[in-house]
Amino acid sequence: MTITPARTPGLAEHLKDKGAAMRAAAGRRPHDSDWDEEIGAVCVADDATGVRKVRIGDWSFIGDGGPDIGGFGLGPSSPELLCAVISTCLTHTLMCMAALDDIPIDRVEVQVRARNNDARFFEVPSDAPDVPHDLKATVLLTGPSSPEQYATLIAAADERCPMLKMVRSQHTIALLTAPTASAD
Numbered sequence: 001m002t003i004t005p006a007r008t009p010g011l012a013e014h015l016k017d018k019g020a021a022m023r024a025a026a027g028r029r030p031h032d033s034d035w036d037e038e039i040g041a042v043c044v045a046d047d048a049t050g051v052r053k054v055r056i057g058d059w060s061f062i063g064d065g066g067p068d069i070g071g072f073g074l075g076p077s078s079p080e081l082l083c084a085v086i087s088t089c090l091t092h093t094l095m096c097m098a099a100l101d102d103i104p105i106d107r108v109e110v111q112v113r114a115r116n117n118d119a120r121f122f123e124v125p126s127d128a129p130d131v132p133h134d135l136k137a138t139v140l141l142t143g144p145s146s147p148e149q150y151a152t153l154i155a156a157a158d159e160r161c162p163m164l165k166m167v168r169s170q171h172t173i174a175l176l177t178a179p180t181a182s183a184d
Helices: 011-028 078-100 147-160 162-168
Strands: 042-044 052-056 059-063 107-115 133-142
Touching (some): 078 107, 078 133, 078 147, 078 162, 133 147, 147 162
Antiparallel strands (some): 042 052, 052 059
């Protein structure tokens, strides 16, 4: 009688399942047009807190600023959310690439930090950039793979992470005006 050992829960096991799921999806959707989708989010501020209520699909969260900018600190600021977006995308890119390349990882941690200066909002002269800048991402991978494998994986993710690419390049955004509704 052969006894199959129980699956060890954890990220390394998840990455095996993720790789299989990704390879199967690529087989089912072999054309780039199969992957084209429209994504989006909506943000509404409509109460005395000024909190920004964000809705993305079935998920919602809030954004806010601190007291110096008239907020209450009830949620992360937009620059902090940018750091979070980069952090989660780089983490996911590392996981996807590790899953497809069968590189075991027990833990991925990506910390993204940036400098931010809101002086211009207050009409305070500043030589600092008016966008988050000096972004730094620190990646920590733990598991049974070699440091060389992890260094190669990090370098590849640095080139392929969609949000890193977005931040590093310039894109236009069409700013459309919706019809104005009365606040009856």
